[in-house]
Ligand code: GTP
């Protein structure tokens with residue numbers, strides 16, 4: 001019971017095996033994902049990734065779908081999930097709004113746009129791109145720490161009239177830590193005092209070498225105000241997505257990540273979720289965090305009723321028993337009884353944790369693995 005492979009530990013923490021290998025390399029240990037590590041090292045890694053050790057039970061293990069890896073032949077290309085980051089007032093929200101304005105579906109439907117934490121656009125070429133409304137850097141990190149690393153690509157917004165600022169640097173660091181590729185959008189180029197070249201030069205100090213400076217980080221000059229460069233930005237996102245070969249199995253029970261959740265006076269608990277794999281369907285029974293539920297209805301960001309949500313589509317879900325937390329994983333299960341059982345178990349765990357405030361030992365985790 002004293003040993004665990006790096007991959008098994010990664011699965012338990014819902015992290016990537018490669019990220020653990022990287023972290024260990026930084027600690028001076030050279031390992032592969034299949035290698036066994038001792039309890040001390042495992043404990044160190046768990047702490048390093050900001051996880052608690054006690055979140056393991058028989059029920060959780062059964063529900064831990066990170067074990068059942070989808071076979072290659074079941075995987076299909078899925079849209080990229082893009083997060084926009086950058087310094088205050090550099091134009092993140094404006095850029096998101098402008099990009100949303102390029103959505104051909106939205107143009108056709110002309111429907112009411114819901115205020116959701118995520119939305120998907122269809123480009124002129126017919127490609128789909130999902131954008132996460134900038135959650136703030138702290139939320140980004142918190143989601144990541146909780147194993148909800150949903151972002152495939154970060155667009156770093158830098159205002160050309162203001163240049164590299166403290167939160168720009170913060171965003172660069174978060175992106176590097178997450179190991180997510182970055183595209184630099186140099187915004188506000190419509191302003192007379194804009195100096196895009198200076199931005200590129202100053203990025204060098206943070207080891208970001210953009211294409212224009214013969215590096216490999218894509219950069220693009222944009223204006224959220226005039227719409228200049230938006231098509232080029234989307235092109236670069238699609239190019240990056242192609243390189244990443246993003247895939248998911250759409251033909252299975254769904255796993256989804258909670259992006260945001262709230263209690264609506266009329267509709268009850270609502271959650272915006274992003275489907276990671278599988279297809280979420282109306283009628284599906286699920287567990288999310290310490291809550292169970294059944295999908296009563298789903299809406300997309302255009303307010304349209306959706307019967308089935310494929311990978312990377314953000315949808316608002318009705319039919320939750322309570323309000324989950326951002327970063328919680330929603331997993332579809334086979335029966336209501338099973339959903340209630342797991343939810344109840346997790347409730348008890350959470351209550352016990354609040355009362356005792358003493359984390360169980362790593363032994364529990366290892367014995368649970370046998
Ligand atoms: P926070 O959410 O507060 O961090 O700001 P933000 O990064 O979301 O910036 P926001 O989109 O709110 O834009 C800040 C200001 O810059 C607003 O007054 C925008 O109108 C303006 N702005 C954004 N993009 C452009 C642009 O391309 N050109 C010009 N001229 N102004 C812009």
Ligand code: MG
Nearest residue numbers: 091092093094
């Ligand atoms: Mg904003």
